[in-house]
Amino acid sequence: MNLILLGPPGAGKGTQAKRLVQRLGIPQISTGDMLRAAVKAGNALGQRVKGIMEGGELVPDDVVIALFKERASQPDAREGFILDGFPRTVGQAQELGKILEEEGGQIDHVLSIDVPVENLVTRLSGRRTCRACQAMCHVETSPPRRPGRCDQCDGELYQRADDNEETIRERLRVYKQQTEPLITYYGKEEILRRIPGSGSVEEIFKTISSVIGNGKAGG
Numbered sequence: 001m002n003l004i005l006l007g008p009p010g011a012g013k014g015t016q017a018k019r020l021v022q023r024l025g026i027p028q029i030s031t032g033d034m035l036r037a038a039v040k041a042g043n044a045l046g047q048r049v050k051g052i053m054e055g056g057e058l059v060p061d062d063v064v065i066a067l068f069k070e071r072a073s074q075p076d077a078r079e080g081f082i083l084d085g086f087p088r089t090v091g092q093a094q095e096l097g098k099i100l101e102e103e104g105g106q107i108d109h110v111l112s113i114d115v116p117v118e119n120l121v122t123r124l125s126g127r128r129t130c131r132a133c134q135a136m137c138h139v140e141t142s143p144p145r146r147p148g149r150c151d152q153c154d155g156e157l158y159q160r161a162d163d164n165e166e167t168i169r170e171r172l173r174v175y176k177q178q179t180e181p182l183i184t185y186y187g188k189e190e191i192l193r194r195i196p197g198s199g200s201v202e203e204i205f206k207t208i209s210s211v212i213g214n215g216k217a218g219g
């Protein structure tokens, strides 16, 4: 099964993707995680994209398409993948469609997670991520037992460089302008489902599970 999680920054794509990995046994492909890993490694790609990401803008299509191709060609993605944060422009979606078509594949579901803007700003500005295991928490809604330390592995919690209010608002603007058109794009292909994203993580996961339950779009 090939699945796309669509939605604005902070909608819960990464949170739900991790649960879906457990349920479906296929990998999460997050271009954001791959780009952050490159920035952390300080390699040529990381140096190229660091400023773009810190400003809340999108990395060029050719860069993320190359990242996707490389990751999707790995053996663990043979049975499918969960795309988190890719595609993010109509150009990326068109290229993804071509790549899958060449291999006789297709996108089975596009799930667009909807959350009101003000909730997104609150969620993101309070998010903390573990440097060691990447688990996430929120300083107000799901605070760690020990301040600054991860509940799962005691690793150090950090705040993403793009999770400050100014950059969050820019990311939301960019989402509206460049990514939201994908709702219409995939709506025409009749594989898009809107998922209310304001309930608990568990409630949203249940809704997603019921949509993809029979393994076919539109169910």
Ligand code: AP5
Residues within 6 Å of the ligand: 007, 008, 009, 010, 011, 012, 013, 014, 015, 016, 031, 032, 033, 035, 052, 053, 054, 056, 057, 058, 059, 060, 061, 064, 084, 085, 086, 087, 088, 089, 092, 123, 124, 126, 127, 128, 136, 137, 138, 141, 162, 171, 197, 198, 199, 200, 201, 204
């Ligand atoms: P990326 O890493 O993809 O970030 P994003 O899309 O901005 O999404 P986030 O990771 O911030 O949010 P999310 O929806 O995954 O929510 P999460 O589950 O973490 O991209 C970062 C940057 O990389 C981009 O700005 C761009 O520069 C570049 N980039 C990446 N891909 C690209 C592409 N394809 N093309 C071009 N550039 C690209 O949850 C957020 C918070 O909410 C957490 O604290 C979580 O605990 C909490 N939460 C989750 N669910 C709930 C719930 N139901 N109730 C309450 N809180 C919840």
